[in-house]
Amino acid sequence: MEKRKERIDRGIKARSEDIFALSSWREMLYLAAPRLVPIILFLAIPIFLNPYWQRVMISLAVFAMLAISWDLLAQSGMISLGQALFFGMGAYISGTINHTWGIHPFITIPLAGVLGGLLCTLILLPVLRLRGIYFSMFTLILPLMLVRTIEATKIFGGTEGLSGMSPLPSSWLELYLIIIATLLAFFGFRRMMGSDYGLILKGICDNDRSVTNAGINIYWYKTQALFFSSAVGAFAGAYMTHVYMFVGMPVFALDYSIMPIASVVVGGVGTFSGAVLGAAILVPLSEILRGIGGLRIVLYGLCLVIFIVAVPEGIFHYIQRKYQQFERWVDVD
């Protein structure tokens, strides 16, 4: 007798779908737990960490932000291979402003987020008309070419970079500001993609010509999505500048393009939760593996290939399925 796997929504999921979820604590907890768990973990874990791992936590939050911004672009149908462009642009803008005029980080970081977002959007505007793989190609070569330009023309400190940025006031503030910013970006973008506005962006990803048919200017919406995404990436870069008190050519390095993609692929595309989960797995893992040096990037590469081929849905979608549905084997008629 042949069997097949059947998936059915759990009763509690069906019960907690409408307003009657309010009638029982259990249903309310079922709904709230997936949202509360990341918040509580993000806010509580840093208290128990030593200063070294608190630094790791900062870079975890930064990479989670980059991964979120990558996922936002991917959900609007733009596959970027150059998240380092956003990161580096923010880092250089904030670094230069702080280095030249000595303006306080609390002003330069948000300023660099907005300016970096605008600048990246302007640079990528001509490419926005390209679809799929063509967009990826251009975004891949852009940061690499910018590095060469900085190296050759010696602008912004050339190969040595700029150092001596002012640090953030205290280490706890440094840690919790970026965590809160990451959580805001995470829940904010989740909400955005759930609204009608997000529906248009998803529609552009699925079938851009039918969205055009509906009388919607897809280029204008893509520009907006690009701005949101690059502003978040630039914010992360600007923050990292003030944490390291240094900005140089490494901010355009391939690491900042690969890590976000790897995070999202491991975590799962299409829900920002996958991006955050992937970053939360990969960043500490790469810290533990710091001893093997360059071999880490080899592992990332292999990890990308294996996940794409074997587990294309990602970890988050697996967990989500288990949380919402149960499975059983039934006979095939």
Next chain:
Amino acid sequence: MFLGTLVYAIVNSFILILLAIGFNLTFGISGVANFAYGALYILSAYLSWMLMHLLGFPFLISALLSILITTLVGAIMYRLVLLRVRGQALSEVIATFGIGLSILELFRYLGFVGFEYTLPVFIDRSFVFAGTYIDMQRILIVVLGMLLVVALWLFTHHTSLGLAFRGIAQDERTALTFGIDSDWIATLSVSMGAGLAAIAATIIIPLGSIAPSEGYDVLIKALAVCIIGGLGSTGGVITAGFIIGMAERFTDTYIGSHWTMIVSLIAILLVLVIKPSGLFGHQKELEERI
């Protein structure tokens, strides 16, 4: 001065054409953007270096062997990985990118960096041409570049396999009804692209040395040429190769060497603004590109 620059510009153009033609072939036929292209280029160079210096083969045999092995690696890469994600552009890009990254960073980790990692020139002679010194290897690059382009054209237009390639490129479903196995053709196209990368490496590497970072450069150059020329079009690759090659050399001589990268960047941006499908990319313009 001018003539000398012109000669080197032509050589540079042919280097770019050689670098881009394999990438272009793979993409034009199977639609797979092989982001592991630069890594395959470096892999073949290291393979022939290892065959020569660790196993003691003569240069010619090790070069041929490395071209063969790289071709096989391309085929294996397609059968094992790409076949499973065929048609999903995002997955293809990420998978090939991951493979390329692993290969390049593995070589970097193993410490294959330095001036001793290079391949010998074919014929060690140089002579004066139009008032400038030019060595035999650069002449060979031009000659072999032309030969390769002509051979590829003859192959795709006058052999049944080449016609099958073009059939798949034009309309996969119609080609299937004619009994052309699209998976097999795609495997061949990826492995031939890898083989062309290996041939390019064998000819071009003797001018410099082998380094993992070169792999990213090769990928960037191939992408730049293909974006300007229009992906999947051989005429476009040749034209774009000449445009970038000339522009790079002439800015190098008359403006300054650090402007070369900016020139190609501006060229790409201009082409994308004016004609997003590239100079010659008219095939299926609406569906694929915009």
